[in-house]
Amino acid sequence: MINHDYNSLFKPKNIAIMGASNNIQTFGTMHLLNLISGGYEGDIIPIHPKQEKIAGLKVYKSIKEVPTQVDLCLMVLPTKIVVEKIQECGEAGVGSIIIVSAGFKEIGNYEEEEKIRNIAKKFNINVVGVNCIGEIIPASKINMTPIPIYPEPGHVALISQSGTYACHTLISNQDLKFSKIISLGNETCLDIVDFLDYCRSDEETKVIGLYIEGIRRGKEFFEAASKTTPKKPVLALIIGSTEAGSRSALAHTGAIAGQSNIISSILKQTGIIQVETGLELLNSLMCLSNQPIPKGNRFGVITVGGGPGTVFADLLEKNNVKVPKLSEELQEKLRNTLPETAGVSNPIDITFDRDWGNLFKKVPKLLLKSPEIDGIVLYGIFGMGFFSKIIEGSPIDLSFMKYNEEMADMFKSVVSKELKGLINLGKKYNKPIIGSSVFRRNDDFIIKFCQDNGLPVFVLEDSIKPVINMVKYAEWKKKLAKN
Amino acid sequence: MINHDYNSLFKPKNIAIMGASNNIQTFGTMHLLNLISGGYEGDIIPIHPKQEKIAGLKVYKSIKEVPTQVDLCLMVLPTKIVVEKIQECGEAGVGSIIIVSAGFKEIGNYEEEEKIRNIAKKFNINVVGVNCIGEIIPASKINMTPIPIYPEPGHVALISQSGTYACHTLISNQDLKFSKIISLGNETCLDIVDFLDYCRSDEETKVIGLYIEGIRRGKEFFEAASKTTPKKPVLALIIGSTEAGSRSALAHTGAIAGQSNIISSILKQTGIIQVETGLELLNSLMCLSNQPIPKGNRFGVITVGGGPGTVFADLLEKNNVKVPKLSEELQEKLRNTLPETAGVSNPIDITFDRDWGNLFKKVPKLLLKSPEIDGIVLYGIFGMGFFSKIIEGSPIDLSFMKYNEEMADMFKSVVSKELKGLINLGKKYNKPIIGSSVFRRNDDFIIKFCQDNGLPVFVLEDSIKPVINMVKYAEWKKKLAKN
Numbered sequence: 001m002i003n004h005d006y007n008s009l010f011k012p013k014n015i016a017i018m019g020a021s022n023n024i025q026t027f028g029t030m031h032l033l034n035l036i037s038g039g040y041e042g043d044i045i046p047i048h049p050k051q052e053k054i055a056g057l058k059v060y061k062s063i064k065e066v067p068t069q070v071d072l073c074l075m076v077l078p079t080k081i082v083v084e085k086i087q088e089c090g091e092a093g094v095g096s097i098i099i100v101s102a103g104f105k106e107i108g109n110y111e112e113e114e115k116i117r118n119i120a121k122k123f124n125i126n127v128v129g130v131n132c133i134g135e136i137i138p139a140s141k142i143n144m145t146p147i148p149i150y151p152e153p154g155h156v157a158l159i160s161q162s163g164t165y166a167c168h169t170l171i172s173n174q175d176l177k178f179s180k181i182i183s184l185g186n187e188t189c190l191d192i193v194d195f196l197d198y199c200r201s202d203e204e205t206k207v208i209g210l211y212i213e214g215i216r217r218g219k220e221f222f223e224a225a226s227k228t229t230p231k232k233p234v235l236a237l238i239i240g241s242t243e244a245g246s247r248s249a250l251a252h253t254g255a256i257a258g259q260s261n262i263i264s265s266i267l268k269q270t271g272i273i274q275v276e277t278g279l280e281l282l283n284s285l286m287c288l289s290n291q292p293i294p295k296g297n298r299f300g301v302i303t304v305g306g307g308p309g310t311v312f313a314d315l316l317e318k319n320n321v322k323v324p325k326l327s328e329e330l331q332e333k334l335r336n337t338l339p340e341t342a343g344v345s346n347p348i349d350i351t352f353d354r355d356w357g358n359l360f361k362k363v364p365k366l367l368l369k370s371p372e373i374d375g376i377v378l379y380g381i382f383g384m385g386f387f388s389k390i391i392e393g394s395p396i397d398l399s400f401m402k403y404n405e406e407m408a409d410m411f412k413s414v415v416s417k418e419l420k421g422l423i424n425l426g427k428k429y430n431k432p433i434i435g436s437s438v439f440r441r442n443d444d445f446i447i448k449f450c451q452d453n454g455l456p457v458f459v460l461e462d463s464i465k466p467v468i469n470m471v472k473y474a475e476w477k478k479k480l481a482k483n
Numbered sequence: 484m485i486n487h488d489y490n491s492l493f494k495p496k497n498i499a500i501m502g503a504s505n506n507i508q509t510f511g512t513m514h515l516l517n518l519i520s521g522g523y524e525g526d527i528i529p530i531h532p533k534q535e536k537i538a539g540l541k542v543y544k545s546i547k548e549v550p551t552q553v554d555l556c557l558m559v560l561p562t563k564i565v566v567e568k569i570q571e572c573g574e575a576g577v578g579s580i581i582i583v584s585a586g587f588k589e590i591g592n593y594e595e596e597e598k599i600r601n602i603a604k605k606f607n608i609n610v611v612g613v614n615c616i617g618e619i620i621p622a623s624k625i626n627m628t629p630i631p632i633y634p635e636p637g638h639v640a641l642i643s644q645s646g647t648y649a650c651h652t653l654i655s656n657q658d659l660k661f662s663k664i665i666s667l668g669n670e671t672c673l674d675i676v677d678f679l680d681y682c683r684s685d686e687e688t689k690v691i692g693l694y695i696e697g698i699r700r701g702k703e704f705f706e707a708a709s710k711t712t713p714k715k716p717v718l719a720l721i722i723g724s725t726e727a728g729s730r731s732a733l734a735h736t737g738a739i740a741g742q743s744n745i746i747s748s749i750l751k752q753t754g755i756i757q758v759e760t761g762l763e764l765l766n767s768l769m770c771l772s773n774q775p776i777p778k779g780n781r782f783g784v785i786t787v788g789g790g791p792g793t794v795f796a797d798l799l800e801k802n803n804v805k806v807p808k809l810s811e812e813l814q815e816k817l818r819n820t821l822p823e824t825a826g827v828s829n830p831i832d833i834t835f836d837r838d839w840g841n842l843f844k845k846v847p848k849l850l851l852k853s854p855e856i857d858g859i860v861l862y863g864i865f866g867m868g869f870f871s872k873i874i875e876g877s878p879i880d881l882s883f884m885k886y887n888e889e890m891a892d893m894f895k896s897v898v899s900k901e902l903k904g905l906i907n908l909g910k911k912y913n914k915p916i917i918g919s920s921v922f923r924r925n926d927d928f929i930i931k932f933c934q935d936n937g938l939p940v941f942v943l944e945d946s947i948k949p950v951i952n953m954v955k956y957a958e959w960k961k962k963l964a965k966n
Contacts (some may be wrong), residue, residue, distance in 0.1 A: 243800065347731045
């Protein structure tokens with residue numbers, strides 16, 4: 001029933017779209033326009049019975065009239081004509097079809113889905129959907145969703161039973177780079193097991209995120225998961241674990257209610273890491289895609305504020321990540337480097353130090369090269385640009401203080417040198433570094449700088465859950481190694 | 484030992500600063516410059532033994548030479564001269580002193596702190612600190628911290644044993660409006676109990692946030708808390724509950740280790756709501772300061788995405804907030820309003836509806852006026868501005884679609900009319916509305932618009948913890964009413 005040659009789905013040489021028009025306010029048109037704006041380089045072929053041109057592109061009246069072989073067809077059509085159009089695609093030799101159209105199992109219409117399955121099987125077509133939102137394949141410059149986000153190619157695969165979580169929510173984390181984003185919808189043909197199998201051997205994919213409302217093939221999922229987690233981390237957000245959640249999931253994609261406890265136990269047995277929120281999932285995927293897996297669970301906390309250092313230590317230790325007291329030897333080395341006021345036992349608190357070299361270089365280096373520590377959380381990723389507010393806001397002429405100039409120099413040096421040095425230290429010692437700040441990507445350009453250079457930075461305590469999940473994966477790998 | 488007339492601390496007619504200079508890179512100078520830039524309207528009086536002018540202001544060699552009575556003095560001085568300078572302040576009749584200087588109890592120097600206490604008592608001075616970061620009093624245009632943030636006057640009091648959490652971390656939530664922000668430091672004289680007592684009867688304060696590393700006066704804290712929570716909500720982040728956290732807190736402000744379990748039980752008995760992170764605290768304070776307390780725990784979830792609706796319902800129901808199935812009668816009313824594809828049982832899922840009137844007006848109104856629902860979470864606060872990316876990014880001329888114009892009109896209408904209408908609905912029915920988005924304040928101006936008009940909006944699941952904490956307070960009030 002499955003084509004298993006996914007090239008027509010992920011690297012199509014051309015894409016037909018049924019359901020786009022020149023009316024911008026329809027989903028099909030938004031899919032088309034995103035495909036254009038995302039820079040897809042293959043042929044885009046709108047299919048429409050009446051229009052001559054759509055978005056300036058030549059239109060064919062039916063898929064059968066298209067003179068070349070079509071790799072991929074996107075359908076955003078009225079429910080009642082979907083089956084007919086799939087039949088036409090089959091006869092025209094289309095390799096893959098993504099069906100956005102809804103109105104099937106999720107509202108009790110099982111019959112039409114069965115018809116789709118039969119046609120897909122007969123013609124050996126990869127069918128994604130129905131009732132999905134589309135796919136985003138950055139390496140192929142494909143965004144076939146209604147949401148205008150164009151992430152860069154990277155190593156995170158996201159396989160989602162929620163369309164919103166497959167595209168819309170990604171706006172909240174603009175620095176995550178993807179290999180594949182697939183919205184599954186009702187899983188009429190291809191399902192979460194198929195794509196987990198695919199991503200396991202996909203060389204572009206280093207880490208996999210799942211949004212799960214229900215598992216249709218339990219045994220196969222168990223097997224696919226068991227084979228995948230030894231190779232790469234898999235994280236999952238399970239939804240529908242309460243009465244209200246189940247009610248919502250059933251209406252959403254026709255998922256069977258009350259499965260979530262079973263799913264949770266499958267995850268535990270197969271080493272998939274369960275997360276609680278979409279934000280936790282996205283942040284954790286980022287760290288697992290661009291940081292080394294820690295060798296153990298002992299983390300150093302470096303902080304320019306006592307409060308956050310204490311909170312971080314608490315949150316980590318409550319979740320099986322140790323913030324161990326450093327050896328007297330290592331403390332002595334830190335003491336020799338830092339001012340008297342610094343805390344050196346771990347957390348390393350250098351609040352009253354204003355030497356960037358200590359924060360970004362000397363202290364991280366001492367911790368990273370020590371066998372006592374498996375990774376670092378660093379609170380204090382700030383550009384100093386915002387301090388110019390002090391001068392800009394002043395009603396008194398403060399230019400004699402040469403504040404801006406001094407600070408600009410310091411800032412530049414931090415960005416270009418110290419932070420790159422920090423990132424290189426992580427690579428050299430092959431240990432993860434997770435940054436923490438009070439700024440977000442659009443607040444201060446240093447955050448964008450770090451993220452674009454492979455150092456994940458989150459706001460305050462948002463840095464902690466990704467560390468916990470990295471350690472969970474490290475512990476799973478250790479457990480596998482023992483068996 | 485306590486002055487108890489806090490006017491010199493919160494509404495000083497003038498402020499002396501010891502420890503500022505013309506070197507911008509010292510803490511004292513940064514305190515001074517923030518005071519100037521924040522727009523403080525009283526006299527600012529630098530005290531310095533050598534300088535003639537600092538930041539353009541006339542300098543006095545000592546506090547005794549100042550010809551007028553000084554209300555408030557900030558000290559950022561070397562540890563060893565602090566006692567002497569406090570003595571001078573006492574003799575000069577200064578009302579309040581904030582001591583930023585460190586190097587006391589937190590490093591074992593108990594003796595000097597005892598001296599400070601004695602002088603404060605003798606001269607009846609309000610002493611805040613030592614080892615604190617300062618205070619921010621927006622109504623008096625006072626920012627006496629090194630961090631350039633100038634929040635607007637509002638109803639949140641923040642009393643913090645962490646200096647970082649009292650100013651620096653607030654940058655992460657730029658829309659929170661404060662009555663008072665006080666950094667306690669070592670609590671040499673005034674402590675958390677004094678300020679909890681003060682804020683209880685402070686008319687500007689509607690909700691209180693605490694960062695606690697340790698409680699020095701347990702009985703008095705219990706009493707102060709018991710008297711406060713019936714009047715206004717109090718939320719607390721307790722830090723130092725693990726071995727590493729305790730180690731960190733001890734080094735930080737000399738807090739006694741291992742108290743956190745005791746503190747947690749005090750909080751529970753007195754109705755203070757314990758939170759897990761600083762972000763949760765700030766977000767919850769915002770909702771409790773500008774939304775009505777819900778009458779019960781039954782929430783409606785309105786969503787433009789099935790996935791987030793399901794996740795929200797799960798997270799709420801796991802934490803004692805009900806997302807009840809709506810009555811057949813109310814579902815019928817929703818069905819009559821919404822398209823066939825909508826989910827109406829709760830969550831109300833209107834993913835495929837593109838009628839802003841439904842999302843921001845009709846559905847919220849039906850829920851808010853119903854006795855079945857005590858408040859609303861709404862996922863779908865988006866300006867449509869970001870959709871113009873589709874057109875802007877296109878290599879093809881798409882101007883014939885009139886996308887920008889249409890969308891700009893729709894956007895404007897949403898901002899100016901529908902969202903204001905939504906905010907007014909909340910006021911009319913006196914029930915809380917919490918918004919959720921994929922954008923943050925600096926990403927899309929609609930978020931700023933909502934926040935500035937009193938509708939809290941958070942990213943994705945960050946909306947949920949504040950709802951849970953609001954319901955916790957509602958339940959506490961109910962419990963008190965029964966007794």
